[in-house]
Amino acid sequence: MDTVTDRIAHVRELLALATGDEKHEESSxxxxxxxxxxxxxxxxxxxxxxxxxxxxxxxxxxxHGPAAYYSILAAQGFFPESWLPxxxxxxxxxxxxxxxxxxxGVEASTGSLGHGLPMAVGVxxxxxxxxxxERRAVVLCGDAELNExxxxxxxxxxxxxxxxxxxxxxxxxxxxxxxxxxxEPRLGSFGWDVVVVDGHDQDQLYxxxxxxxxxxxxxxxxxxPEGEW
Amino acid sequence: MVSDMRTQLARTATDLLEHDPNVAVVLAEISVDRFERxxxxxxxxxxxxxxxxxxxxxxxxxxxxxxxxTIAHTMAPFLVERPFEQVKLDxxxxxxxxxxxxVGAPYDYGTEGGTHxxxxxxxxxxxxxxxxxLVPGCAAELDRLLRExxxxxxxxxxxxxxxxxxxxxxxxxxxxxVVRRGTRATVVVxxxxxxxxxxxxxxxxxxxxxxxxxxxxDSSGLAAVAGPDPLVISVEPFYEGTLxxxxxxxxxxxxxxxxxxxxxxxxxxTYGTVEEHDxxxxxxxxxxxRRLVAALEPG
Numbered sequence: 001m002d003t004v005t006d007r008i009a010h011v012r013e014l015l016a017l018a019t020g021d022e023k024h025e026e027s028s029x030x031x032x033x034x035x036x037x038x039x040x041x042x043x044x045x046x047x048x049x050x051x052x053x054x055x056x057x058x059x060x061x062x063x064h065g066p067a068a069y070y071s072i073l074a075a076q077g078f079f080p081e082s083w084l085p086x087x088x089x090x091x092x093x094x095x096x097x098x099x100x101x102x103x104x105g106v107e108a109s110t111g112s113l114g115h116g117l118p119m120a121v122g123v124x125x126x127x128x129x130x131x132x133x134e135r136r137a138v139v140l141c142g143d144a145e146l147n148e149x150x151x152x153x154x155x156x157x158x159x160x161x162x163x164x165x166x167x168x169x170x171x172x173x174x175x176x177x178x179x180x181x182x183x184e185p186r187l188g189s190f191g192w193d194v195v196v197v198d199g200h201d202q203d204q205l206y207x208x209x210x211x212x213x214x215x216x217x218x219x220x221x222x223x224x225p226e227g228e229w
Numbered sequence: 230m231v232s233d234m235r236t237q238l239a240r241t242a243t244d245l246l247e248h249d250p251n252v253a254v255v256l257a258e259i260s261v262d263r264f265e266r267x268x269x270x271x272x273x274x275x276x277x278x279x280x281x282x283x284x285x286x287x288x289x290x291x292x293x294x295x296x297x298x299t300i301a302h303t304m305a306p307f308l309v310e311r312p313f314e315q316v317k318l319d320x321x322x323x324x325x326x327x328x329x330x331x332v333g334a335p336y337d338y339g340t341e342g343g344t345h346x347x348x349x350x351x352x353x354x355x356x357x358x359x360x361x362x363l364v365p366g367c368a369a370e371l372d373r374l375l376r377e378x379x380x381x382x383x384x385x386x387x388x389x390x391x392x393x394x395x396x397x398x399x400x401x402x403x404x405x406x407v408v409r410r411g412t413r414a415t416v417v418v419x420x421x422x423x424x425x426x427x428x429x430x431x432x433x434x435x436x437x438x439x440x441x442x443x444x445x446x447d448s449s450g451l452a453a454v455a456g457p458d459p460l461v462i463s464v465e466p467f468y469e470g471t472l473x474x475x476x477x478x479x480x481x482x483x484x485x486x487x488x489x490x491x492x493x494x495x496x497x498x499t500y501g502t503v504e505e506h507d508x509x510x511x512x513x514x515x516x517x518x519r520r521l522v523a524a525l526e527p528g
Binding site (some may be wrong): 093100101107108111112114115117118119120121122124125126127128129130148150153154156157158161 | 250251255271273274276278279281283284286287288289290291292293294295296297299314315318319322323400
């Protein structure tokens with residue numbers, strides 16, 4: 001398979017292999033494009049060496065709907081595609097929320113909402129302390145996940161610490177009962193560099209995710225129209 | 230060596246930080262003044278997150294994910310009770326090492342009221358599988374135990390308190406010290422209650438064992454001293470009975486009786502000094518003696 005279109009079509013085929021009541025279909029589908037762009041074009045990772053010290057770090061904070069995440073990790077070669085039919089079944093590593101101790105390429109065990117962003121702040125600080133100034137920490141949160149107060153602690157803290165190596169990626173599929181936007185003034189007032197893009201437009205996602213402020217933490221809002229996945 | 234545990238905590242942590250670039254300290258406003266030298270030495274590795282305790286633990290876990298041994302520090306109720314899920318998941322479930330170092334338990338901030346007390350801290354942490362719980366009896370023991378926690382790189386709850394013993398032991402994780410031999414009962418004392426328990430038990434025919442190591446607990450050490458038909462009395466600087474599962478497990482092969490002397494399981498609604506709270510709660514010398522004698526009475 002040579003083209004991006006073919007490769008993401010293959011990921012969609014892989015996604016179909018992962019089935020189950022707790023698949024969180026909407027959540028998986030809404031993260032598919034953005035996670036694909038990250039792993040295929042933006043993040044510096046080595047599937048043959050998932051713990052490569054010079055890698056970028058990605059944390060799927062919301063944990064929900066990891067089938068797309070697993071499919072992309074498999075397509076990239078972090079683990080065999082043959083693992084996917086075992087999704088949610090006894091004795092297999094691929095659960096409804098990812099486990100860093102069981103799945104190659106998974107940086108954090110998540111699922112309880114509101115944990116990933118504070119941890120990503122710590123990861124970004126650690127990268128800076130190690131002198132890895134070009135490496136970055138990217139954390140994906142859902143819009144409803146941002147109801148959790150822990151996120152707002154971290155949203156307050158990251159600009160104070162000038163963590164320009166941190167990117168908060170929000171999948172805004174309008175699942176929050178409390179509308180979370182408008183994003184630019186809300187996050188911008190805390191000191192974040194904010195851009196809102198179409199969550200299914202891979203070109204827009206690439207542009208937003210591949211460039212970053214070198215003064216402030218970055219927020220990329222991937223908008224999924226209400227009612228769509 | 231300094232005289233108080235809190236200052237010793239900062240000094241030992243600073244020394245570790247100075248000698249190992251893979252040590253980080255995360256604070257939440259508490260004790261920042263004691264870490265001024267550490268901040269000057271390694272500003273990128275000593276982070277004061279402000280008053281956000283869930284993020285304190287989350288950030289510490291993030292450092293740990295990158296291979297740092299992180300010492301996260303604030304007051305006990307805000308280190309392990311308020312952000313309990315971060316302790317449980319970010320550290321415990323993820324299999325990460327680090328030291329959660331508290332001050333203030335069980336009621337060192339005696340004038341602050343129940344919001345600042347934490348007699349339940351040790352019980353809470355013990356629900357996180359694989360976590361070491363260390364309650365030093367004095368500053369020298371805290372120094373030794375913090376260095377051991379760092380060297381072993383395990384998830385450790387290290388509890389510093391105002392109360393201290395008169396003597397320091399060469400303590401180690403998972404080890405009981407036999408301080409006194411007797412025949413009627415075995416008294417197991419944790420952390421800073423040893424000196425007052427030795428005074429309280431004068432004239433009583435009891436063995437006194439001492440440990441700062443709640444978990445891992447020295448089961449074989451207790452079994453060796455307790456004998457075939459033991460009465461074991463714990464003296465614990467946290468909610469009474471917290472140690473009981475460890476005692477029962479250690480003596481599971483022999484018929485045993487147990488009694489506990491600890492902080493009564495009720496909310497503390499009084500304001501005053503630590504000493505006044507000790508007296509009110511039966512944790513001073515007179516109170517401990519009264520409770521020991523009661524435990525020794527037949528039937």
